Amino acid sequence: MEVTFEGEEQDPDVRFVRGTGKYVDDIKLEGMLHLHVVRSPYARARVLSVSGGITGNELKATMESVGEDAGGKSAVSFPALSASYVNYVGQPVAAVLGLDRYDAADKAEEVDVQYEPLRPVIDPEKALASEPIHPGMENNLVAAAELGKEFEVKAPIEIEETLRMTRISPNPMETKGMVAVYDGSNLTVYASTQSPFSWREGLASSLGLKEESVRVVQMDTGGGFGSKGGIYPEYVVAAYAAMKTKRPVKWSETRYENILSTNMGRGVRGKMKVYADREGKLKGLKADILVDVGAYPLGGGGWTARWIASQLVGPYSVPRAYATAKAVLTNKVNMGPYRGAGRPEAAFFMERMMDRLADETGVDAAEVRLRNATSRRTTSPLGMEAPPSKQLFMKALRAFKYSSRKKKENVGLSFFMLIPAAYGGESAKLAVKGGRVKVWMGGSSHGQRHDVFAKSLVSEELGIPQDVIDFQHTDTRSISGGVGSWGSRTAILGGGAIVEASRSLKAAAKKKLGKKYSPARLLEGEYEAEAFFKPKDLLNTLGANMASARLTKEGNAVVDEVVSFYDAGKVLNPFMLESQITGGVAQGIGEIMYEQAIYSEDGQLLTASIADTGVIHATEMPKSVVMTAASRSTLPHGAKGVGESPTIGVPPAATRALEVLLGRRFTTLPIEPEKLWATDVAGVKEVRVR
Amino acid sequence: MIPPRFEYAAPKSVREAVDLLKSRGGEAKVLAGGQSLIPLLKLRLAAPSLLVDINRVTGLDYIRESGGFLRVGALTRVSTLNRSALLKKRYGALHDASLTIADPLVRNLGTVGGNLSHGDPSNDLPAVLLAAGGELAATGPSGDRSVRAEDFFVGTFTTALAQDEILTEARFPVPPPRSGGVYLKVEQKVADFATAGVAVQVSLDKKSEYARVGIGLTGVGPTALKATKAEAAMVGKRATDRKAAQEAGELAADASSPTTDIRGTEEYKRGLIRLLVTRGLERASQRARRGA
């Protein structure tokens, strides 16, 4: 029993406007069962007994951290189904199978779980002193790091601030899901994923299978934003259920389940202190980063604190810096990557300090940044390499018409560095047969439409028309290896792999055809080439945002316009670039004004619908203007990463624009709605900006 | 998110619907637009044994003025209110409110009767009806009756409707000349429930003093509230009296009992009531002077 893509409309645009895309939940196989997961209603409890369905007493599998989440061995084991303790609301404890989703939902009501509720640890600041949430641990600290060297410096300006970015639900429009098929020896999984190869690794490990016997096929995937780059307990349970019943099993979660059980992004506190002279030149930076990991450090919470600390200096130069970073467990769903994954936190913390520095010294916000930007490649005292930034930022300011606009408008700026997730490289494969070229990528689109640049690169390299190129769904059986799509990596790495594979394909054809070689002759033959591209050079790139804010006639502050100026290298497709950046702008605006996960004291998630999580509509979207600096990278196709830039650059710039407009200091995202009024509606005490 | 099992009936008349409700005691529920009820069923927060779908009952979808009232049939869709020129001209608060309810897709199904009878303190139409001093018509086993708006909203998700009664009509008094109404709603994003909302309906006399003032509040109490002290305080005041309007705002804020939730703190919501009532009085009286 197999899902095939034969006869599929090749152009995803056409496929999607016709409604003929094939997402996981669209799969229908004979004899297919539906899996419904029974979840903990408590943030922390002892499971006294569980009866009915598949339980943790039967399936003793634990989870491995893979893909974008991967951070080495975890000190805590994360069960696919918990039979002893539950540590967040929504944690899977049992699963039932039904003939359809109605039948499965009814059967779930028959599962009986007895809990002894325990007092949950919710506040990450208090978690360090609280009793450990997992038995056998000494405390809730799962990672601690020190970066740079402790220092003392005398400086006329010293500014301290505590800044926060609240947790956010990633909310891809398609929730998580899969269909598992087992034929007695091989497991095939149809997945909504950012990384079929990570799924293969994770499922094989959790279920004790050989990787060769697990095949993962990526379906059309309705967004991920970081949340589909690793694996989740439900995947293991559904695969197990297929193996147990020898029938296809579909698991397709509801939005409610998605919000409860999907790794959340952000949830980070930064204590920042900058030392500077009266002209605004930085003399030192100290920071303490605290990450709310949630219940299990497998989503990336373990490595995020250090990762944020390492890039705090951003595109600037500072003679001395010292940072401490801690990650603590709480009784919440795991923290995980969400568009930017640590980069937005670092940029928000640093850019807020730059604005404070501008206010304290009276130096213009752009000027203070330029004074700390660099004209050569640097390595910060915290260990991160940065390209020269000053020239690009000056270009950005000119493109923004910053000096004239700041006279008339309330504008905010941000300068930042984007560090793409280049580790591990990426693969691509090309096969020519019957006059057509098939293209596979190791990590491919979950909504970014990589097919667009993939086809244009192949067409350019081979000199063939785009309409003979068929972009394939990533399938672990069709390509020998791959990593995944996240961290602004696919255009640079996957694109590079496509260029390399195209070139070796062409070389093979030339070798065979000799002087008779032509693109048309190439298409007449049969060739195959696969490349695994690993860049050697620094791929960190730069970006700047400017935002303006205004008051509505009702007296509310809104962000009016966001201008992005990003060094995107050679732009592979301007339409997709603009669309992707503008989509990121929407997420940035959501993050500063609406989006957050709010927990009650007993760990219940109060924002458990897509409306309450704060995703914006067309009506809340400001104008977005996208500009790019055309500076080719050293990669064969000249591209640079860009996917995460807007969620990094927009929050600090837009927050500043609102701050300038309202004269109020903002340190926590999202900004509370009562603070976005021109008048003091709620009688709130506040810090005024000078 | 799968509803529990229930039985289903789609009667053709109000009488038949009432009989069905009566036959099940409290176990049956009326399905009108379904935009609140079906989500509750999906969450399994409601589990009626029978759904009485009244969408096939004819004669409950109308907007007309007669007998001193604007009469809106219970099955009138919110989107019909959106498009009504009569409402836009003469029933500003109702028209405003109709445009803030949920989103255009939900408004195509959601009904006036459903919005009023769900008893949700965050729904927008109850405050409008309270401000207008309107009433509701219901049909039960023993016939028809009318209930004044201020007697209708009993508690959160509870109204004066008996289990075997069906709301058939909402009645808004036809305003005298020099009247105006507004509905002001603060919501975080479009389609959100109100953080706070205020309906104001005023009539001015020839000296441009308030002859009648109605103020309804959304989302700041167990039910929609009628700010009676604020209403009374404004009667006889000049329409341009800013200070009086601010005092009315204070009185209405005092009368509200908001709770802190994900939409904001208690203090913030009270502050919004203060602001919106003051602003609402100004705008309603502007409309009154323009004759809207």
Add this chain to the structure above:
Amino acid sequence: MPQTSHIAVEVNGVKREADVEPRLLLVHFLRENLGLTGSHIGCDTTSCGACTVLLDDKAMKSCTVLAVQADGRKVMTVEGLGGHGKLDPVQEGFVAEHGLQCGFCTPGMVISAYALLQENPDPTEDDIRTAISGNICRCTGYEKIIESVKHAAKARRRRRT
């Protein structure tokens, strides 16, 4: 045995009959019973609009209507747009202006846009924003969707004249 009701619904111009449980949601009837998987399910709170279809020519969210309620009525899903291999101008607009990325919200957006243009052939940008305010997109930031609808409006007007 649970109660079932016999329903006959005209879906995309074709009469479809079935015996369904009253609790069956219209979106599930379309997707599971009829195999019309273009209408997607993105939430459970009537918020996202991925399931938007026309019911008797009005756009609504098919996750918040029971299949039995559609008995004797007309439903049009995204699959019913265009025809004979041709795209409807609204669909063409989304293709021409790249008004989509992951495609998941697209069918709902397309239907909402279609309903808007049926009623208002020459919408302003604000009209468009309001008309799609019951549809959530997480990828595009909406701008290219709005461009797509403008494009479609122009194309439809050209086709008429």
